[in-house]
Amino acid sequence: MSDITVRSLGEDEWEQYRSVRLSALEDSPDAFVASVEEERAYDEDFWRTRMRRSQRLIAEQDGTAVGVASVGQARHEGERDNEKVAELFGLWVAPSARGTGVATQLVQAGADAARQQGRSHLAYWVGVDNGRAVAFASGFGFRPTDSRRPMRVQGAGDPEDEVAMVLPLGEDRGVPRF
Template sequence: MVRALGEADWEEFRGIRLQALTESPEAFAAKLSEEQGFDEDFWKLRLRRSTRFVAESTEQLLGLVCLGRAHDDDGEVPGVGEIFGLWVAPDARGSGVATRLIKAGAERAREDGLSHVTFWVGTDNGKAVAFASGMGFRPTDFRRPMRLPDGTELGDTEIAMVLPLGDDRAAPTRL
């Protein structure tokens, strides 16, 4: 099952986010040591800024993905959402959890009236590029360096992959 989290679920969100950073630190532009120190207000703020979805079984949380609005150097990109922070627990990989999470994010974006969603993927991560392509995302000419929240560049590059949510199949002109 996939469900959206609300502010009251901040501890659940904190738990799965820290689990993701512990298990796959290289997959995120964040540091476990910093996020462990964030207080309740910070986690609630994150839940207000974007929609966080979890996949769960009756026993455990299996994965996480986030949906926010796309931004570029000029601010929010009209009509475009951004899917980010995808993580699936190792024992649930290959079971369709990531697909269900991405579909939930795309469906919410469609319900919110967005025309496209972006998904930034490391250019050297062939599995992620193939996964996104299989979900209907298409590569764009947009690239950016991977950075930590403090702005430190990591040396890798990401590509924006875009999924049209309606009749407008053209990629957005800014990201």
């Protein structure tokens, strides 16, 4: 198996991000807030705006996208932004690359990006009943917080809760409010 590289996408690479995002929505429709049909209909202006709003990371193997994640400003409904906290979201790995370390590389790149932005923590929302995701995040160093919210995914009849897990990025080991 050849090396996997992770890099940040620029605004002009919106079509590449769009392609891998649509692949993620097709493969795992129950894991995302949006639907593939909805996002396929968006125009170039929408995708360029999305690229500017958050940092988009892509994992590639032999020039083929095998994973994606985004890093943006952490927010909590009803409260103002916590400028010191970044949020990792939209993490997806192609089925052919699962179990090969792609997710770890994407999360590490997300943590590095957040640190470079001057953030003290990286937040990652995980379904409380998704033992595999909780174990992955915990193994990476994320710790659960008291913050919970209903999972916001497509087609969720009675959605489970998700928990904010937080990774300290520097000397501040405290847990920020969400």
